[in-house]
Structures are given as structure tokens and as C-alpha cells.
Amino acid sequence: MNKKILETLEFHKVKALVEPYLVTEQGQAELQELMPMTESSRIQQAFDELSDMGQIFVERPHFALGATSEIGPAMRRLELDTDLNIPELLAVKKVLAVSKELVDFYSNLENVDLVQLPQLFEKIELFPSVQGALQAINEAGFVEDFASENLSKIRRRIRESEDQVRQVLQDLLKTKGDMLSDTVLASRNGRNVLPVKNTYCNRIAGVVHDISASGSTVYIEPRAVVAINEDISNSRAEERHEISRILQDLSDHLRPHSGIIRNNAWIIGHLDFVRAKHLFARDQQAVVPQLSDSQDIALLNVRHPLLTQAVPNDLYFGRALQAIVITGPNTGGKTIMLKTLGLIHLMAQSGLPILADKGSRVAVFREIFADIGDEQSIEQSLSTFSSHMTHTVAILEQADQDSLILFDELGAGTDPQEGASLAMAILDELRLRGIKTMATTHYPELKAYGIEMAGVENASMEFDSNTLRPTYKFMQGVPGRSNAFEIARRLGLADKVIQSAQNWTDTDSDVNRIIEKLEHQTVESRRRLDHIREVEQENLKMNRVLRKLYDELNRERENELNKARLEAQEIVDVALAESKSILKNLHEQASLKPHQIIEAKAALKKLAPQVVDLSKNKVLKKVKEERAAKVGDDIVVTAYGQRGTLTNQLKDGRWEAQVGLIKMTLKPDEFNLVKAEKDNQPKQRQVHTVKRANVKGPKARLDLRGKRYEEAMLELDEFIDQALLNNLSQVDIIHGIGTGVIREAVTKYLRRNRNVKEFGYAPQNAGGSGCTIVTFK
Structure with a gap:
């Protein structure tokens, strides 16, 4: 595109309208370089990005980015093996912080269907170690004491020396107060000094740093603090050298990642630019064509x-x-x-x-x-x-x-x-x-x-x-018509002059009348079109109102249903707790078979309805193919996710199934079909969602580390049930050492379980007392 047309049509003024919405220097640089494109694909990509940003603002109306500075020159210096200064490191630190904020924002973004922007968010890379190292420099540009152990020691020594200097000078203020012109310490040439009266300047030994304009006051650094101040000056030099070394280490830490960090900065600037275009469109009522x-x-x-x-x-x-x-x-x-x-x-x-x-x-x-x-x-x-x-x-x-x-x-x-x-x-x-x-x-x-x-x-x-x-x-x-004669007549020009002018002018009056008629028709058509648009807008507003009312009604309905489910869940939880206590007593007193206890517990757990979490605004839809079960069909028992095979159908409609080494009696709604006998229709793959168990296969190891007592006991109970159903002969339970609470609870549970043959701690090279190996009967 030729530059002359950009100047003629004042395209730079349009860019100036977008500039106030930008918050990053990278975005401002992209705006300044903006030029018309001639490839339809690139233009459409820019439009898709703008539409995506509009979708984000619908879900998150206050989406914003942190202000970042240009880091291109700093990254080039890194690539040339040059160390960065504190302002440059702060700029990089800000880019990494904004990168982390954008990644977190995108990971929490839901219910938004984006086309182009996901590939930008997903290309942002994070460097937690680098970001953590840069915390050594605070936002004011001060290198913190924890940046290095040596720096902390140097600054501690400086503070102790300064305290010592102040103490010595305070003592002199008290003992030599009559020789001083003021009772407040002064500072000259970066040193704390005493304001001594000129007549007593020989009475206080030390270094003279200054004399007042009147000559009545001499500013003396007492000899008792000269040596201490020299130590402070040396420590200050060591501090500067240590800070320089720390900046070098930080630069070395950043250097391998300079290219990726530069790309992160560009993505931040581009997202800022797209956001600015959206805000411009919102305020100017502009659209994506x-x-x-x-x-x-x-x-x-x-x-x-x-x-x-x-x-x-x-x-x-x-x-x-x-x-x-x-x-x-x-x-x-x-x-x-x-x-x-x-x-x-x-x-x-x-x-x-x-x-x-x-x-x-x-x-x-x-x-x-x-x-x-x-x-x-x-x-x-x-x-x-x-x-x-x-x-x-x-x-x-x-x-x-x-x-x-x-x-x-x-x-x-x-x-x-x-x-x-x-x-x-x-x-x-x-x-x-x-x-x-x-x-x-x-x-x-x-x-x-x-x-x-x-x-x-x-x-x-x-x-x-x-x-x-x-x-x-x-x-x-x-x-168009010139309207010159009519304008002149309305402005007061005499009719005879106008008539004379019309005679002199070779004007086709018929053509003018036709044009005038066309103008009236056009105005009338525009008026009707405006009326149609007004009616259309009213219809759209009414439709939005009705849609809003409909959505609110559905929301209220789901809320009421969810309340009922929650109440039912609470009732069932109480029943489960009581039934667990009863089963525990039965397990200790009666000689029941393991699969009978597991079946009873699974039947009780099925009473708990699923609760929809409306905060995520998602509805879980289950589609179950209606087909009669047959003997020999493979099934998944929904209570605990185990596979089995149907062996017989009883008269009351229930089914007998072989699940591992255990025979079970199931109702038709207690299992899902996995594979049926071959028929005329091709097989269709079915996906079964199991809430309470993992269908990936039996696990022989349970890790309880970091769990709370109640949570650990529940997982242990379910783990032992699964191990028995899958006919496992031995399992490992990792409980760690810690305070010993979980370990003791595991030991008590295993002692009460009639199906446990023996158990003991693992060998020292396999976890020792932090792991228990269990052997079943």
C-alpha cells in the first residue's frame, strides 16, 4: 500500500484514536508499525482475534493486562554476553509476572469458544525459577538482603557499625553539649559530624569536614568514629561489588531464555493491541466487517x-x-x-x-x-x-x-x-x-x-x-442539483434577475424536475427504511428480554432441583454413616463373606444422587442406548467400576454375573453393557462414565501421604474392597512416618479385617516403616 494514500486520508489520526487504550510499550510499538494488509487470510485472522477478545469481555468484562516496558534491547544485550542493569531486570521481571497472570487467566477461562487467541495464550512459557530469582530485586529497584548470604552479612556489618557510630556521637552530645552549637547531629560528605563551636574546635580531636558560613561552627568527625566510618566505607564498596555479582548471576540465569522471554513480551503486546482495538470498537460503536x-x-x-x-x-x-x-x-x-x-x-x-x-x-x-x-x-x-x-x-x-x-x-x-x-x-x-x-x-x-x-x-x-x-x-x-437559482431566490435575489439567469442558462428543466422527484422518492424510501429499522430494533430488544426471562426461569428451576438433590445427598450421607457403623459391627461379629459386605456397601452408595454444580454452568448429559441385555454380554458394574460377564437371568428380572472370582446378583440398572453379541448392525464403541471408581485396572499400591484421617480411612476401605474383588494376593499401603496417626490407623484397620492374612512394614530399601505390605487369605 502506497504511503501517499495514508497521508491523504490521515490514517495516522485513526491510529492515534486507538493509542489511549494501550498499556504496554510492546502494544504501542505494534500500533505504530500498523499498515494495511493485502492478504485476506491475515486480515481475517486479525478479525477473528478481535471477535475472540469480544467473547472474553462477555465472560470477563474487566479483563486487563499489566503495563510492561520494551525489553528488546535488553534481550539483545543478553545475547551479546552483556549483563543487565536493575531497570532492565525489573522490566524482564514485569514481563514474566504478566506472563504468569495471562496463563492463569486463560486456564480459568470457561464457557468461551475462541478461534485465534488460544494459540497465543498457549505459546506463553513460564520460568518459575527465573521469576523466583528476580524476587531478589523489589519494585523500587532495591536488591534485597536475601539475594545472597554474603550481601546479608555485609549489610548486617554496616548496620552494626552505623549503630556504633550513632552511639558514640550520642554520648559525645551528652558529655560535650556545652561545646556544641546544636544538639542535633549533622552530616557532611556522607559522614556524621558534630557541630562544634569555633572556640572549642581544639578541644575535640577529629577530622574537620566543613565550617559554617559565619565561621562560628566547625563540623568535626570525632576521632573515635573515624576508623568505624572507614570500615563502613569499605563495607559499602564490598556491597556494591556483591550487588554487581548478583546482577551478573541473574543475567546468566536469564541468558538461555532470552528468545522465549522476548516472544512472551511480543505476545503480551499483541494481546494488549487486540484488547485496545476491542475497547475502541466498544466506545466508538464500531464492528468487525x-x-x-x-x-x-x-x-x-x-x-x-x-x-x-x-x-x-x-x-x-x-x-x-x-x-x-x-x-x-x-x-x-x-x-x-x-x-x-x-x-x-x-x-x-x-x-x-x-x-x-x-x-x-x-x-x-x-x-x-x-x-x-x-x-x-x-x-x-x-x-x-x-x-x-x-x-x-x-x-x-x-x-x-x-x-x-x-x-x-x-x-x-x-x-x-x-x-x-x-x-x-x-x-x-x-x-x-x-x-x-x-x-x-x-x-x-x-x-x-x-x-x-x-x-x-x-x-x-x-x-x-x-x-x-x-x-x-x-x-x-x-x-445532484446545483440549487443555485433556488438558493438565490430564498436569499432575496429579484425574480426577474433569476428568470434572466435561467434564460441565459441552457438548463433542461425537465431533467431537474425528474431529479427533484427522485430526491423526494429517495427521502421517502429512507424514512420508511429508518422506520423498519426501529421496528427491528424493538423486536430484538423484546427477544432479548424474553430470552433473559427464559434463562432466569431455567436457572431458578435448576437451583430448586439442586437444592432438593443436596438435601437428598445429606440424608443419604447420614444413612451411609450409620450403615457403615452397622457393617463394621457385623464385620467384627459375624462370619460374612467379603463380596457380601462389598455388595451391601455398593448398594448403599448408589442411593446418593449426583449433584449438579451450577457455579460452573455445565450440565452433564448421559445418553444410554436402550438395548436388552443377553447372557454372555460384558458389563461394567456402575457401583465400583469392575468388568464382568452376565451368566444367568433370574425370574424376578435380576441378573447373575461373574465379576472376577466373585458371583454377584445385579439389577438391570446396576450395570452398563460394554459389548453385545454380534448382530446385523456394526459394533459401536460405548464410553461409560463411572463416578466412584477408576476403570483403568486394579491397583496394588495406595498412597495415603498428606491425607486427612477421615479421607485416608475412606480411601483405605475402598482400596481393600477393590483388591479383594480383583483377587489380589498382596498390596502395598504407603502412609509415611510423620506423626504416626495414619500409620496407627492403618494398623488397627488391618487387624480388624478378617480377610487379611498378615501384614508388616516393608524392607528398609522399599520404604521401611513408612510402608505396610498386606497379604490376603
Whole structure:
């Protein structure tokens, strides 16, 4: 894209409108380098990113990024084996902190369907060790004492010496108070000194650092603190050297990751830029347009972005239309419409939202040319006509079918008849070459050209003859009138003078009447269209209200159902606790078989309904294929996720199943089919979700470390049940040493369990007293 069109249409002012929304220096740099693109795929990618950001703001309206500084030069210094200073390290520290915030934000983002932005979030890499090391420098640029052990020692020594100096000086203030001109310590040349009266300067031994302007006070550093201050100065030098070494270590820590950190900074800046575009679109009521691959342009209620109170207009520049000729008087807004068309496409091809309504379409042009304004040059002996024609010749040489050309006052600056002929010839040349063109003109001959020539359409700017003011409304398909005679009559010019002027002017009154009629029809059509839009907006508002009420009703219904489920869950939990106590007593007193106890516990657990967590706004849907079970079908017992095979169906509808070494009696709703006998239909893979157990296979090891007592005992109970069902002969229970509470609880549980043959601690090289090995009967 040529730079002249960017200057002519003031594209830099549009970028200035986006700049206040940026918070990072990387984003500001990307904005400054922003240029229109000519590849549709890149433009669409920018639009998708902008749409994604809009989806994020729907879910998280207050999404924000931390301000970051440019770190490119710092990363280049690292690559050149140069150490970074404290401000540069702070800038890197901020980039790493914002990177962590963005990764956390994206990991917690739910209910948002993104297209382009996920690949940016997922490319951010974190360096916890580097980020932790940089904590040695606080936000004020101070290197903390914990940065190194040596630095901590040096600073402790400095503080002790300074305390000693203060104590000595305080003692002197008390004992030599009559010799001092002030009872407050002074500081000269970085040293604490005593303000001694000049008459007593020989009474206090020390180093003289300064004398007051009147000469009555001598500032003396007592000899008793000179040596201590020298030690402090040496320690300060050691401190500076140690800080330099720490900065070198931090730079060495960062150096291997400089490229990735630079990429993180770019991603942060790009996300900041996309966020700024969204905020600009929100405040300016701009939209993301559709991209047309056939130069079919439709701009709905389009506004010029640099005008504070721009009048919205519709502009249709269809595929079959090659040229639009705008006629009418000056100050009507013709040039603004010309610039609006060009500037909107510059914005769209730069990935920026445009000031228009939803449904607008833009084309993609490889070049946009414009001849707007008077570029006459006295030094180059160029008149207005010459300057326009020179520019027009250059445009005709460079333009092709992928170009958009904007002419302001085409053919102006010369004889009207010759100028009109040149304008029609230029438009016809561009029409035959298939180049989209919009031109403004005062020549009446071009009105007839627009009516008679295929692919060319007239347009004008509406003018209110009652108020003698332009309305800046764009009327496509209607040529403009000069309105000179009517304006003159309303301004008080005599009728006979106006009549004389009309006689002198070779004006086709019939054509003017037709144009006037077309103007009235266009205004009426626009009025009806505005009414239709108002009705449409009211319908949309009503639809949103109804949808909101419907969603609220569904939410309330789910809340009530969830309350009922929670109450049921509480009741069942109480029943489970009581049943567990009963089963425990039975287990200790009666000689029950293991599988009978496990079946009883599984049946009790099934009473607990599933509770929907509405805070995550997700509904779990289960789809179960309706098919009759048959003997020999493989099943999954839903209570504890074990696979088995159906062996027999009882008269009461229950089924006998072989699950491992145990035979079980199950109801039809207590298992899910995995595989049925072959029939005419092909097999379909079924996925069964089991809530209380893992179907990956039996585990022979249980890790209880870090668990609370109640949680550990529950997991231990379920683990032993699973081991018995899977006919495991030996398992390991890792409980650690710690306080010994979990270990003692495991020991008591195993002693009470009748199915445990023996148990004991593992060998020393396999965990020792932190692990118990259990052998079953």
C-alpha cells in the first residue's frame, strides 16, 4: 500500500484514536508499525482475534493486562554476553509476572469458544525459577538482603557499625553539649559530624569536614568514629561489588531464555493491541466487517472516524458496479463520502474495526489511490489543473483490477466543456479496465454519463432547500442539483434577475424536475427504511428480554432441583454413616463373606444422587442406548467400576454375573453393557462414565501421604474392597512416618479385617516403616 494514500486520508489520526487504550510499550510499538494488509487470510485472522477478545469481555468484562516496558534491547544485550542493569531486570521481571497472570487467566477461562487467541495464550512459557530469582530485586529497584548470604552479612556489618557510630556521637552530645552549637547531629560528605563551636574546635580531636558560613561552627568527625566510618566505607564498596555479582548471576540465569522471554513480551503486546482495538470498537460503536472476495462492498450506516458528529450513511458498491459519480453543490459532504470509503478500507485492511453497523462488507484492495485537494505548485509552475492531471496520469499507470481510485473534482481547473469530456474519458477507461472508482464533480454532463453507461451510477448529497443547508445524507442513484437559482431566490435575489439567469442558462428543466422527484422518492424510501429499522430494533430488544426471562426461569428451576438433590445427598450421607457403623459391627461379629459386605456397601452408595454444580454452568448429559441385555454380554458394574460377564437371568428380572472370582446378583440398572453379541448392525464403541471408581485396572499400591484421617480411612476401605474383588494376593499401603496417626490407623484397620492374612512394614530399601505390605487369605 502506497504511503501517499495514508497521508491523504490521515490514517495516522485513526491510529492515534486507538493509542489511549494501550498499556504496554510492546502494544504501542505494534500500533505504530500498523499498515494495511493485502492478504485476506491475515486480515481475517486479525478479525477473528478481535471477535475472540469480544467473547472474553462477555465472560470477563474487566479483563486487563499489566503495563510492561520494551525489553528488546535488553534481550539483545543478553545475547551479546552483556549483563543487565536493575531497570532492565525489573522490566524482564514485569514481563514474566504478566506472563504468569495471562496463563492463569486463560486456564480459568470457561464457557468461551475462541478461534485465534488460544494459540497465543498457549505459546506463553513460564520460568518459575527465573521469576523466583528476580524476587531478589523489589519494585523500587532495591536488591534485597536475601539475594545472597554474603550481601546479608555485609549489610548486617554496616548496620552494626552505623549503630556504633550513632552511639558514640550520642554520648559525645551528652558529655560535650556545652561545646556544641546544636544538639542535633549533622552530616557532611556522607559522614556524621558534630557541630562544634569555633572556640572549642581544639578541644575535640577529629577530622574537620566543613565550617559554617559565619565561621562560628566547625563540623568535626570525632576521632573515635573515624576508623568505624572507614570500615563502613569499605563495607559499602564490598556491597556494591556483591550487588554487581548478583546482577551478573541473574543475567546468566536469564541468558538461555532470552528468545522465549522476548516472544512472551511480543505476545503480551499483541494481546494488549487486540484488547485496545476491542475497547475502541466498544466506545466508538464500531464492528468487525465481513470480507468480500468479489469486491462487493456494502457499508451500513458508515461514519467517518475522524468526525465528532458524523452523519451515518449507507453505501452499496456492488460487484457489477464500476464507478459512482457524486454530483451536487459544494459543502454538501461529497469529499467526506469519498474519504470515508477509502479510510474505512484502510482501517479494515489493517485489522481495525470500522464505524458501521453489523452486516457491513468490505473488499480487499492491493492499492488505493486518491486525487484529493489542490496540489498546485508555484515553484514547479504547476496550475491546479496541471497538478491534478499529473497525479491522474500516475494513477492510471499504476492502477489495476485490485485497486480502488478516489477522484475529487475530476477534470476541474480548466474549460468546463473540455474538463467534462476528460472526466468522462478517464472514467470510461477505468470502467473498461474493471477498476472500481468513486469521483465527485460539478459537471452536469457526467449526470447523463452516469445514467446512460452500464456499470456507472449517479449519487448526490441531500440539500434542504427550506433551510438552505446540506443534510450530509448520501443519496445513491440520484444525481445532484446545483440549487443555485433556488438558493438565490430564498436569499432575496429579484425574480426577474433569476428568470434572466435561467434564460441565459441552457438548463433542461425537465431533467431537474425528474431529479427533484427522485430526491423526494429517495427521502421517502429512507424514512420508511429508518422506520423498519426501529421496528427491528424493538423486536430484538423484546427477544432479548424474553430470552433473559427464559434463562432466569431455567436457572431458578435448576437451583430448586439442586437444592432438593443436596438435601437428598445429606440424608443419604447420614444413612451411609450409620450403615457403615452397622457393617463394621457385623464385620467384627459375624462370619460374612467379603463380596457380601462389598455388595451391601455398593448398594448403599448408589442411593446418593449426583449433584449438579451450577457455579460452573455445565450440565452433564448421559445418553444410554436402550438395548436388552443377553447372557454372555460384558458389563461394567456402575457401583465400583469392575468388568464382568452376565451368566444367568433370574425370574424376578435380576441378573447373575461373574465379576472376577466373585458371583454377584445385579439389577438391570446396576450395570452398563460394554459389548453385545454380534448382530446385523456394526459394533459401536460405548464410553461409560463411572463416578466412584477408576476403570483403568486394579491397583496394588495406595498412597495415603498428606491425607486427612477421615479421607485416608475412606480411601483405605475402598482400596481393600477393590483388591479383594480383583483377587489380589498382596498390596502395598504407603502412609509415611510423620506423626504416626495414619500409620496407627492403618494398623488397627488391618487387624480388624478378617480377610487379611498378615501384614508388616516393608524392607528398609522399599520404604521401611513408612510402608505396610498386606497379604490376603
